[in-house]
Amino acid sequence: MAAPALARCMARTGVLPLGQAWGRAPRLPPSPLPAQRRAFSNNKVLVELDESAGVATMKFKSPPVNSLSLDFLTEFCISLEKLENDRACRGVILTSAVPKIFSSGLDITEMCGKSTEHYAEFWRAVQEMWLRLYSSNMVTVAAVNGSSPAGGCLIALTCDYRIMAENPKFSIGLNEAQLGIVAPFWFKDTFVNVVGHRVAESSLQLGSLHSAPEAHRIGLVDELVPEEKLKDRATAVMQQWLALPDHARQLTKTMMRKAVLDRLVAHREEDVQNFISFISKESIQKSLRMYMEMLKKKKS
């Protein structure tokens, strides 16, 4: 489906047609035509595709903090879909064009004082982002070049491999509990699949934001590198993963992730309704408002 048609579909329903993501044809190696670089950009996501390497870089560029608004999520899904359907692309590196911030997570303003319909549309877009990324046939590498709380951490966890800049000021984690909200089961499942049950249990209950060295120690990120080497290291890791035959790697990935993906697909609407009734509670709205005020105070 072409991008404008996808955008119209998402504007109408809040979701991309799932048939687009599942059961797609196996990825083919890039064509032997002369090396080419292509770029396409929406407002909030910049994509550069190196056809000779078969690798795209997706850069988040939604200042000040790359929060995951409905617009951002829509653009993210459209960009990912374009790459997924592009035979020249076998892997994607996710990173940020905003200094010091990978992503600040879900845009809190999308979850405050809005209508039930808006919450439903927003939550379907969050689900869609995760379903598409977690089920992607491409190799996905997160080059985490800044802080990455909550939904930002989820994006990194959803990739195949995570490399973080070894800046002790950068933190990462599912800190929802600190906001007085609860990460849904599929955030938790993704986290457990990366760090194991015990670490996930305490980290989630405490809403921990882990410094880069601690995130590495608990296995939340696979490696740390000096900031200036992050891009090169992500490219080297990507080459290593792409050296394997796509079909074997893709089937293995599906085998490892299917149960968790199927769980959300089977309970998608129920999950939307859970989100709406949870986020609409006055006590939750109050917690979110206080948290936003705290962020503003910290700034002044």
Ligand SMILES: CCC/C=C/C(=O)SCCNC(=O)CCNC(=O)[C@H](O)C(C)(C)COP(=O)([O-])OP(=O)([O-])OC[C@H]1O[C@@H](n2cnc3c(N)ncnc32)[C@H](O)[C@@H]1OP(=O)([O-])[O-]
């Ligand atoms: C069930 C649901 C599950 C939920 C999952 C989630 O992801 S929940 C999300 C959990 N996410 C978090 O807990 C992360 C909260 N954010 C932070 O901890 C910090 O902003 C930072 C470390 C990301 C950047 O620090 P920094 O000193 O570089 O920047 P700064 O702090 O000065 O902020 C600049 C401006 O951005 C604003 N803004 C920031 N984040 C958000 C947001 N998510 N949304 C909207 N706006 C946000 C902030 O208010 C300020 O606005 P102002 O005053 O200019 O109008």
